Amino acid sequence: MTRTNPDSCPGVLRLHQAADGPLARIRLPGGRLEPRQLQVMAEASAELGDGNIELTSRGNVQLRQVRDAAALSERLADAGLLPSDTHERVRNIVASPLSGRIGGLADVHALVPALDTGLRAAPRLAELPGRVLFTLDDGRNDISGLGGDIGVHATDADEFALVLAGRDCGIRVSTADAVQVMLAAAHAFLDLSSGHWRLHEVDDGARRVIDILGLSPGTERLEFGAAPDIPIGWLDQDNGLVSLGAAVRLGSLPARIAEFIAAIERPIFITPWRSMVITDLEEWPAEQVVRVLAPMGLIFDANSPWLQVTACAGRPGCAKALTDVRADATAAVESGRVLPPGNQPAAASDTSGHTTEPDRATATPDSTATAPSAITDLGTTIGLRGADDVTVTGRQHWSGCDRRCGRPRGPVTDIVATQNGYRIAPPPTGRP
Ligand code: SF4
Known part of the structure; x- marks a missing residue:
């Protein structure tokens, strides 16, 4: 399938004109948000938007009814949420939210900054369509099944399967090579693309990318599963601390609740299931978080309708x-x-x-x-x-x-x- 028009995915610098007003999408590589960044976003939502932060299916966030785009971009840039004007829409990276804290074969969050930096360092990669998705799965099979374009899937602590167009292509790479291979695959996609938005739209795209990379696939192929259970509620980390998985109604996080979450002062991961994971809590503070935020509307109950x-x-x-x-x-x-x-x-x-x-x-x-x-x-x-x-x-x-x-x-x-x-x-x- 060849597209005749460029993709129209919004960003912070290119808003979408929705029926209820301008909409901004903010990329969060690996879904990670520092507490200070969430605070900035909550204030921006309340003062410049409709008062909610929408969680998206790629672990990004959106603000609706943006009244002052320049002020928004300035605030987000100051908070480190807009590190590149040229590449902001191509920083679509999802990673296993619990990686490095609970289970998994490898810590893929350690790869996310290197991939993001590599994307931004290559001027040509700014040409990637905003729809191209990078996936990093730590082997628990929660991310590779999302149907991304370019990704890796841990097969052991130091080996990854290269995932192209949502499938294991038979290539195995070491941790040290994983980011460079993904970046090379992104360049190869651009070599092959003539208006395509996704790798699966390119005829025989995965095989042709492998050819460009000069790699030889093995015979083993992993099968990736369907949607996993969303991590909700009390989650014991491998290091004795606690993560809390939380959802919000229809993926819309009110700014007021976001401010409370930011005040916990722990790293937050937005998941591709429109939920979040608040990490690295001691048990007593975790209990207090549930006690305070559940009545406010944060959902910690895995059985919630x-x-x-x-x-x-x-x-x-x-x-x-x-x-x-x-x-x-x-x-x-x-x-x-x-x-x-x-x-x-x-x-x-x-x-x-x-x-x-x-x-x-x-x-x-x-x-x-x-x-x-x-x-x-x-x-x-x-x-x-x-x-x-x-x-x-x-x-x-x-x-x-x-x-x-x-x-x-x-x-x-x-x-x-x-x-x-x-x-x-x-x-x-x-x-x-
Ligand atoms: S599915 Fe919903 S958001 Fe999409 S075009 Fe239709 S009404 Fe609009």
Whole structure:
């Protein structure tokens, strides 16, 4: 597939003109945020935006209704959140959030700064489409299945599988070589690309990248799994400290709660599941964090129905939306119409091979100018419902139109607004 138009992913310096006002996307390589940076972001959201910080499906964040773009970029740059004017939109790096603290075969967070620095140091790599995604999986199989473009997946403490177009390409590299090989693969993608946004769009792209790199693949291939369990709640670190996995309703973090999290003064990782991990806590402070922030709306309960529900921007954020899907999804949760998984036989295993499209959390409609071809199979539609009549079991994604922006990977029931109510389509079943 050759594109005729450049990608339109927003950044801090190039805002997206959403229906509810300008939207800025801030890249967080590896999802990492220092407390001071979160504080700056919270203040910027409250003073220059709509008062919320949106968590995206690539572990980035978005601010909506930005009133003063220059002031925002200045604040973010001062906080180290905009280290490059030229490369800001290509710093799309996701990494296993718990890596280096809990389990995993290697600490991939140690590779993230080197990859980010290498990207920014190469002027040509500023030409990468904003949709290209780098993935670093520490071997626990939580990231490689996201369908990135270029990545590594730990096979032991000092060896990684090279992942191209979301698949193990059979190349094995050492820790010392991992970053340079990924950067070389990024250059190779540019060599091959003629308007393509993603490596999988290039004919035989992975093999041709390997040829350019002059590497010889082995015969072993790893298979990457579907969506993992989101790390939520109390998580014991290998070093005796504690991490807390927390989610927010529909991926929207109110600035006031963000300020409380920043005040904990511990590193924070935004996950690609629109949640976060607050790290390196002693037990007593961790207990206090849960005690204070749970009543404020931070979700530490892995059984919360909110963890089953995602939604696109809908009205009023998106001009294409047929209704306010976020309000309808919220009403469904609060009235008990989101049933726990297993309540009825709805979801099947993921056999779709879906690829994750960029940052479509409460997504920007421009990032979905074309409906993602990999999710055009809606399965069996089970009829139209008024908003108050939608009762669905397990993972579900509410969309304001057929584009289904922000739909997560894996077995998800689609709840799509139409002119005549919501169309409900469980995930396809029984496909090989
Ligand atoms: S799914 Fe439709 S309504 Fe929702 S954000 Fe995308 S384009 Fe807008």
